[in-house]
Amino acid sequence: MGSSFGSINTALTSLYAQRRGLDVTGQNIANANTEGYTRQRVDMQASVGSVVPVRWATTDGLGTGVEINDVQRLRDQYLENRGRTEHGNNSYLTNQAAAYNSLEDVFAEPGDTALQAQIHDMWAAWGDVGDEPNSTAARSALVQQSKVVSDNINSAYGAMDAQWSANSSQLTKYATEVNTTAGTIAQLNDSIVKAKATGVVVNELEDRRDSAVLHLSELTGATAQLRKNGSMDVFVGNSLLVNYNTTRQMSATGGVATMDAQRDYNDGLLPPGSKPAGLTWTDNGDTVQAGGTMGSMVDTMTSILPDMAAKLDKVAKSMVDIVNTATNAAYKSDGTAGGDFFVGDFTTGRYARNMRVGITNPSDIAVSGKNETNADGTPKLDPVSGLPVGTNDGSVANTLASTAKLPTSPDVSYQSMIADLGVNAQTATRRSEIQANVTDQVDAAREAESGVNLDEEMTNLLTYQRGYEAASRVLTTIDSMLDQLINRTGLVGR
Template sequence: MGSSFGGLNTALTSLYAQRRGLDVTGQNIANANTEGYTRQRVDMQAQVGSLSTAMYARTDGLGTGVAVSAVQRLRDEYLEHRGRAEHGASAYLASQSASYTAIEDAFAEPSDTALAAQLRDMWGGWNDVANNPQLAAPRSALIQQSATVADQLNAAQDSLARQWSQGRTQMSAYVDDVNVTAKSVAQLNDSIIMANASGLTVNELEDRRDLLAMKLAQLTGATTAKRENGGMDVFIGGSTLVTGKTTREVAFVGASRLLDQAADPVGLVWKEDASQKIQAGGTMGAAVDTMTAIIPGLSADLDAVADNLINSVNAKHRDGFSVDGSTGLDFFGRNPDGSVTVLIKDPDKVAVSATAGTLDNSVADAIADIGDAADGPDRQYQSMVGQLGVSSQGTTRRAEIQAVVTEQVDAAREGESGVNLDEEMTNLLTYQRGYEAASRVLTTIDSMLDQLINRTGLVGR
């Protein structure tokens, strides 16, 4: 049968367990607003009395109290993996949408001062020249309007180049951030693995690691996998970034200017082997796609519009005759750096006639008609801007839908792992009452033992 003093130990184990429950509940309440914190729960189990018997030793089969078997971290791994995937997708679309918005701002269409309006004004200038070929004022105004068109084309290209350069600079900062974060994950892996081997609770360390893993998912679309020893492996594009306490470093290589992008494409690679390109997602994946496809594509399309303008105007202008009898002159050209410029500076050099010594205005009239041509630069530019608008709108809508999905997943994650203060207050009262009851049991047994030890057998002395 059980010892007379066994009840003291039973009550004492309850005191320890209820106090642990109070400590964990207090930790939950203290971190209710801590980012990345996962609520914890004390798992208790009844202690079983010894089942071994001997000739002169018997047991009544009663338990010996309660023990805290674990402090459980209430986090759903499926929801965590889903959350990282959705955050990575959301970061990718949000970054790409922001890039499209910046590009649209550069073109500023539709607007009374944007390129489309400037082209219309220029063709109107050619009409004015055709209507008044003998006057110098319309030709002077035409040269100025054409220079404005050239400046607008150059400004749009410069804006695309600046945005590309800004992305290049930002990628360097992202790369440093990823490498530092990966090392932090590896250090936490080392601490968690050693703590698990020693039987220690590492819930707060795992919270910090999950927060860093989410950051990597947003930056690169990283995925994770846990090992039996508690370590976490992190992957980017299917390749390992972190395994245990070992990390690999990423680097961003390639051209430093948009003009050199075609010959030396930029990309994310592993530092120890630059030949291995990394197919990243998240913010960095969007930035790479913007720098390798979106901006270069738009720059090429804009360059094609400029070529169309230059070639179509020059083809007709070269065959015409100016007021002073000049012929064979190009109206538009390119500077050594590739920018568009107006070659005609003298109004008397503007070709207006098909034959020398006449003012038949046929050349000026033909050039003015380029603005309405189905294959002219205006239609080509409108098609480019229209496609840009469709792509931008589509990306923005996808980003908005993805943001809603991400919020829903986050709500599910928060419902599983977030701290509910009402629930914690209930747990607080539960453990408080349990502690008080265990204290009463301990006091009662102490009183009984006092009676037995100090007052039994005093009669007749």
Template sequence: MASSFGGINTALTSLYAQRRGLDVTGQNIANANTEGYTRQRVEMQSQVGSISPAMYAKTDGLGTGVAVSDVQRLRDEYLENRGRSEHGASAYLASQSASYTTIEDAFAEPSNTALAAQLRDMWGGWNDVANNPQLTAPRSALIQQSATVVNQLNGAHEGLARQWSQNRTQMDTYVDEINTAAGSIAQLNESIIHANATGLTVNELEDRRDLLAMRLAELTGASAAKRENGGMDVFIGGATLVTGSVTRKVEFTGAARLEDQNADPVALRWKDTGGATSPGGTLGAMTDTMSIIIPGLSASLDGIAKKLADSVNALHANGFSTDGTTGLDFFGGDSAATIKVLVTDPDKVAVSAVSGTRDNSVADAIADIGDAAGGPDRQYQEMIGQLGVQSQGSARRAEIQSVVTEQVDAAREAQSGVNLDEEMTNLLTYQRGYEAASRVLTTIDSMLDQLINRTGLVGR
């Protein structure tokens, strides 16, 4: 049979349990707007008496109160893994779309001041020279218009090189952030594993670790997997970055400027082995931009500059200027970075095919280059057209992925986010439970007072 004092313990365990529920609810409310916080729930379990009594012992089978068996962290690991995957993909596409936008801004097409318009003005200048070969003014204007085209080509190359260099600098910053985050996860792993071994609650530590893992997913497309002891392993491109309390470091190596990219390609590598890894996320997009997109556009721009110089020089060198000079190249250089106008004297501009005449056939032939099927203008139009298509496609994919990511985040928030209305309900529930347990304790105290201090006084 249970003791008369057993009810005190039962009421006391209820007080402890309800108070723990109030504490956890208060923690949820306090962190309702804390990034990465996961709501928690108290798991209570009824306590029972001995189920293997001694031979002559007797029990009424009643329970002995309640105990808090666990403070559960309400987070779905499947949704978390899905969230990391979707955030990595979204970061990759967003970074790639931003790169395309910056590149388009460098070319500024279509515009009255962009390269396509300046090329048209230059070919128009050659037409003016052909129509008035005896005049100096059209030739002077042509030289100035050609210099403007050259400046546009130089500026476009400088814009691509500048963006490449900015990405290169930013990559070093991101690599430092990755190594720091990996070290923090390793430290948290060690703390969580030790705490789990001693039965302590580690929910807040796991929240911090998940937040860092999500950041790594955005930066590198990293994936994560939990171990039975509570530790977390993090992977980049299938290779381990963090396992338990051990971490590896990464570094970004390769060319320091765009011109050296082909000879020394940039790559994210493991610092311990030197092996390359294949990141996703922001770093993956930036690596692709630096190793594929910008070098490809730079090569196309160099081809356009070389085509312009070769096609004009081939005709100009065989022509004669008004002072009888021949054999002069109009443009120098063979790339967008090095192209320049060599002819600065209007009297050195080749116009005629025959010396000493005012034949305009050379100037007229050069003017026709602008409409040639394989001319520099067509090449430039094709390059800008492909750039526009790629940029538009990247922007659309980024928008679609953003919607998918928001949907996954909404599902994650529904599972792990704090709902203040729900917490207020829990607050009232635990408050009433605490008050009721207090009332039980008061009632038992009154009963025991009657039993101990008043029993046997009747009739004295």
């Protein structure tokens, strides 16, 4: 049978257990508003005496109190993995929507001061010159309006180039942040494995690690897998980023450095072995297949911005070719042959970046369809200057004024470009909104599982308090019994 003094130990184990429960509950309450904190719960189990029959055993088989089996961290690993996936998808789509919204801000269509309206005004200015070919005011207005159009096209291309460069700079900073975070996870892995081997509770360290992994998921679409020893491997794409306490480094350098170079890469114009903008592993130079914010930035730099720049170049080239072809075949007011109206370095095909109005003197605009001729068909010469005399009929200007109505006009190309941009932007925004709702739902499920509920914690607080008080009462009762046994037994008859 059990010893009388054994009951003291039974009550004492309860005091220890209830106090531990109070400590853990207090920790939960203290961190109710701490981001990334996971609520904890004390796992108690009954202590037992000898359960194996022994010949000379004196135990009666009753338990010997309570013991703390573990302090559990209440997280659902499935929900955590799902949360990382959804956060990565949400970050990707959010960045995509932001990229398209920035492009919409560049063109600001529709609007009275947007490029479409300015191109319309330019064709109207050609019509004014056609109606009054000798009007210096009309010619000056045409030059100014054409400069507005070319400047706006230059500005739009420059804005996309600046957006590309901003993405490139930010991608480099994010790569450094990923490398730093991966190093933190590796250090936490090492601490967690060593602490668990000695039986130390590491719930707070695991919270910090999960928060770091979630941050990597948002940046790169990273996924994670737990090992039996408590460490966590982190993957980006199908490649290991963190393996226990070792990490791989990634870099955003080594590829093309400008948007124009990226366009040349897309068109196959760069030397073999050239690499596009993006992320690479520093140990072997392989491309990092990232998702999340960084994956979206790479897609923006390699696809969205270069494609929009190419479409704008198509619009600018169409405008330059149509106007210059007409003015080169026309004659100036003094009867001399016309020349290019738009000029620039077009050898690289970058019309939108380089086009500008080459006319400085309004009288140099060639709008006449033909020169006056003598009866024998020879050009009629001005008796003073000796130059051919032009009819100055403005027919070329009138022809250019009707360009907007042609199916091959730059207006049609520009409208198609803006329509595609609007559709893509709207699609990206809707997908982002839907994904945000999905992410919120998953986060709500994660919070329900691992978040601190103050009402529940107050209930636990009272439960452990009452348990502690009851264990104290048991200990007091046993003390009174032992006092009776030790100090009062055997006094009768003395």
